[in-house]
Structures are given as C-alpha cells and as structure tokens.
Amino acid sequence: MSELDKLTQDTIDEGGVLALLYFDIHGTDKDTMIQLGTGLVQKVLNENGVVFARGEIDEPMEQEDMFSTSLELKILTRDVVSFAEVCGNFSPFSMEILEPQEFKVPVSSMQDLFMFVSSTTHDYKKYIVQKLATPEKGEEYAKNLKARADLGKRLLGRKEGEPNE
Known part of the structure; x- marks a missing residue:
C-alpha cells in the first residue's frame, strides 16, 4: 500500500x-x-x-x-x-x-454543516436584496437584519444562563 x-x-x-x-x-x-x-x-x-x-x-x-x-x-x-x-x-x-x-456524522458536525449552508444562503440572499431591492425594501431588510441580530444576542444570553430582558 x-x-x-x-x-x-x-x-x-x-x-x-x-x-x-x-x-x-x-x-x-x-x-x-x-x-x-x-x-x-x-x-x-x-x-x-x-x-x-x-x-x-x-x-x-x-x-x-x-x-x-x-x-x-x-x-x-x-x-x-x-x-x-x-x-x-x-x-x-x-x-x-x-x-x-x-x-456516520456526529451531531456537532451536522450542526456545522447546516450552519455553513444557512450562512451561505443568507449571504446570497443579502447580496441579491442589496443589488435588486428598491431603497425602501433595502431599509426594511436592514431593519429585519438588526432585529435578527438582537434576537440572536438574546438567545445566546439565554443559552449562557443570563437573565432574559
């Protein structure tokens, strides 16, 4: 061999x-x-x-x-x-x-795999929206992204044992 x-x-x-x-x-x-x-x-x-x-x-x-x-x-x-x-x-x-x-894939690897797919898809969607959206739709999308980021922070805080706001 x-x-x-x-x-x-x-x-x-x-x-x-x-x-x-x-x-x-x-x-x-x-x-x-x-x-x-x-x-x-x-x-x-x-x-x-x-x-x-x-x-x-x-x-x-x-x-x-x-x-x-x-x-x-x-x-x-x-x-x-x-x-x-x-x-x-x-x-x-x-x-x-x-x-x-x-x-036979460990759960942690599957999570990494699906996070890669999710983040890549998100990046493509963001790029497309930024290139094709009207200014109003672009602002709406930016607000949605901020709300999504805020929700993510809250969820991470909950996961780490911080009290809910």
Whole structure:
C-alpha cells in the first residue's frame, strides 16, 4: 500500500470524504483556461480540511471563437463538513462521492454543516436584496437584519444562563 493510499484510507476511517468534483471552464484563450484550472486546484488545496486534491483538465475544445473544457478534481477532505464547504465555495457542476459508502456524522458536525449552508444562503440572499431591492425594501431588510441580530444576542444570553430582558 502506497503512502497516499494509507493516508486516504486512514482519513476515510476517521470520517473523511474521497470524491470527484467536476468543473467547467470557458474562455477565449486555451492557455488561460489551463492556468485557471491549475489555479482552482491550488485554491482548493488551501481550503481548510482538504487533505489532498489532484486535478485533470480535458483538452479544451474550440467552438465559435470560444474554448470549453472540464476539470475533474479528485479530493480528499478530513470530514463531511469540509467537503460541503469546498462544494459551497467552488460550485462544481457535478460530483461523485467515492468513499465512504455510508456516513456516520456526529451531531456537532451536522450542526456545522447546516450552519455553513444557512450562512451561505443568507449571504446570497443579502447580496441579491442589496443589488435588486428598491431603497425602501433595502431599509426594511436592514431593519429585519438588526432585529435578527438582537434576537440572536438574546438567545445566546439565554443559552449562557443570563437573565432574559
């Protein structure tokens, strides 16, 4: 068994995820597309929880002055939350989980996973509202955010045993 195979198996045994992620890349310059694919692999490698990542870029195809290609990225993460974060941050157009065949995820990891999904969704909604809303709707949204933050502070205080206001 090679060192990489041992690392992979040990990581999976400890809750890791081995998967293939697929990305599409489009552009007008073949060399730039290959550089973009290489840069994407490097960015993924720097993500928290990524143990290794290796990418293979298909030969770009030309069609009407544009080039298109795909990148297959084999990735090993230390846990399902790290895997979800990579997917959320980089938006592959498809994925295939290779290992494990079943997940047994602690509640704390599930909470982290759902908080990531929730906060990412919130950030997208906030961005969309700020870009598309009328000034009046934008002010209403800002008030709702403040009320939400105040409620969050109260809930945290209750959780830490502080008296309710």
